[in-house]
Amino acid sequence: METIYLWIALAPLIGSIIAGLFGRQIGRVGAQSATIAGVAVSFALALYVFKVHVLDGGEAFNGTVYTWLASDLFTFNIGFLIDNLTAVMMVIVTSVSLMVHIYTIGYMAHDEKLWPETSRARAGGYQRFFSYISLFTFSMLMLVMSNNFMQLFFGWEAVGLVSYLLIGFYMNRESAIYANLKAFIVNRIGDFGFLLGIAAILVYTGSLDYHEVFKQANQLAGIQVELIPGVEWSLISVICILLFIGAMGKSAQIPLHVWLPDSMEGPTPISALIHAATMVTAGIFMVARMSPMYELSEAALSFIMLIGAITAFSMGLLGIVANDIKRVVAFSTLSQLGYMTVALGASAYSAAIFHLMTHAFFKALLFLAAGSVIIAMHHEQDIRKMGGLRKYMPITFWTSMIGALALIGFPGFSGFFSKDGIIEAVHYSNLPGAGLAYWLVLLGVFVTAFYTFRMIFMVFFGKERMDKHTREHLHESPWVVTIPLVLLSIPAVMIGWVAIEPMLFGDLFKGVIVVKPAHDVLAQVGSHFHGAWSFVAHGLMSPAVWLAAAGVLLAWLTTLKFPVVAQQAEQRFSWLHRLLKEGFGFDSFNKIVFEKGSLGLGRGLWKWSDLKLIDGFMVNGTAQSVGRLAHVSRLMQTGFMYHYAFVMIFSVLAIMTWVLFF
DSSP, rough: OHHHHHHHHHHHHHHHHHHHHHHHHHHHHHOOOOOOOHHHHHHHHHHHHHHHIIOOOOEEEEEEEEEEEEEEOOOOEEEEEEEEHHHHHHHHHHHHHHHHHHHHHHHTTTTGSSSSOOTTTTTTHHHHHHHHHHHHHHEEEEEEEEHHHHHHHHHHHHHHHHHHHTTOSTTHHHHHHHHHHHHHHHHHHHHHHHHHHHHHHHHHHOOOOOHHHHTHHHHHHHOOOEEEETTEEEEEHHHHHHHHHHHHHOOOTTTTTTHHHGGGGOOHHOOOOOIIIGGGHHHHHHHHTTHHHHHHHHHHHHHHHHHHHHHHHHHHHHHHOOOHHHHHHHHHHHHHHHHHHHHHHOHHHHHHHHHHHHHHHHHHHHHHHHHHHHHHHTTBGGGGGOOOGGOOOOHHHHHHHHHHHHHOOOHHHHHHHHHEEEEEEHHHHTTTTTHHHHHHHHHHHHHHHHHHHHHHHHHSSSSOOOOOHHHOOOOOOOOHHHHHHHHHHHHHHHHHHHHHIIIISTTTTTTOOOOOOOOOHHHHTTOOOHHHHHHHHTTTTSSHHHHHHHHHHHHHIIIOHHHHHHHHHHTTTTHHHHHHTTTGHHHHHHIIIIHHEEEEEEHIIIIIIIIIIIIIIHHHHHHHHHHHHHHHHHHHOOHEEEEEEEHHHHHHHHHHHHHHOO
């Protein structure tokens, strides 16, 4: 089995190397074939591992592949931890990645037209893109398969690096360069906290191996540290919060969420890859993996729950005023990540992973469907310039509807099972802040339904608002685009029915995810669970379903039936509309305080430290002092003998006076 685990990780890397280093020699077909074959091999082997560990109940594997560094104090290993949680994540990552690879053939077919003719990056861009997305898959697999914090950090940083390359793929656009720098810098802020948490673990446990650290978790919980003199903190709370700060950056939780909407500057396939099943879910996976530590800190759990709830509700509000089709879906990603984070804070780790899985499929579906629309609209992304596309693009329309219904939690679709499970779990939580979190995620259901179907109605229904040339050339996307849409639609509808019982109320994650009996909210939810059908029947009477229906109804009224109402509301509440358009002012605050503040500090240091202190006083001042001293010394060289004799006699008298009297 160790060989299989190695091939799962290395197959995408081999494909990436072939496409990246030899792309010009093997051409487009060779690059796409090598990378798709690599990911397909990884996906097939991941399915086999899933069968062995999840379906057949095979024992978990925790072993070292090789020792990277050994010293008298520490040993750092590269190894794999393959259990049910890892097996689920591997299938999610490789399946979505495979769909994205196939979809990319159609989406990037005319990539060279988007580059200036004089650009050197134009040649080989297609091959380079396939190399990047395959490398991204390898990085994510290394993250989820790791059995130690060092390898986790390697995968963590690797996905950040490749996302930087992918977001700024069209490097001729200033907006793309700004977006990838923004993503890179914001993630570094979160990663600073993440690295401090790992460093604290190494200092206090002497190991970075998960198994060893988890064995010492109770000891860490008994240690108090003073971050502020006179104020004691539980060490385990400090470590857990620091690790979660890393997750806030990677999984785009408020206030470190600002990079994700701008990352839409990258090509649509990477929007699906980064924002559906891989990079943004890394933080969710990490906290679930660290459940033996987080269960020992209620302070950390409450902090996580409140951050997630605020993110889920507030980011959904931003989707209401977005008009870029990809940004609408991006804001829904932010909101759904908030739901997953709330579940983590409520100790419903299994519910978070369940929603991660369902979200991966229906969100990848929505992003790829948005890309299909963009292709048909000749790369127009403004939903105000669309309308009536359902008759031109029936496959894209119906798959988009499936994704949208799953997103809003329509009964029977995958998102219903996972989202309703989270809301019920938070409702049973007794942790501080659980009451506020419950109402925020419940209201978030209404907001999600409203902005999702506002987008659906504006894109596929109503009058056609595109120009005549675009209308005349509207048609369904090619099969390499529509086949992934159809394939992703199947789990978006069906997977909730199959997975809800083993993932939420069964023993799928037994021995992997640890929950204290006092925090086991899913057990309370499960006491009323009598099968998927009864869960749906019970959900029909829950407030979440009716709030979702109200959101859809309001979207229909304000978009198709009485669009003037939306225009009047925008004018009457212009201050609120402006606040939402500006993203609650986070970008403005960062620009004024951090960007301009850093530039001002830099200019001040340059002016006073560099120019005046170093150049003015130390460099030029030293030269000027030597010049002045030389000028004074030159005046003493008069050339008259009696001057020299006077100085000699005066010096002798001064020396004698010193000797006699001092």
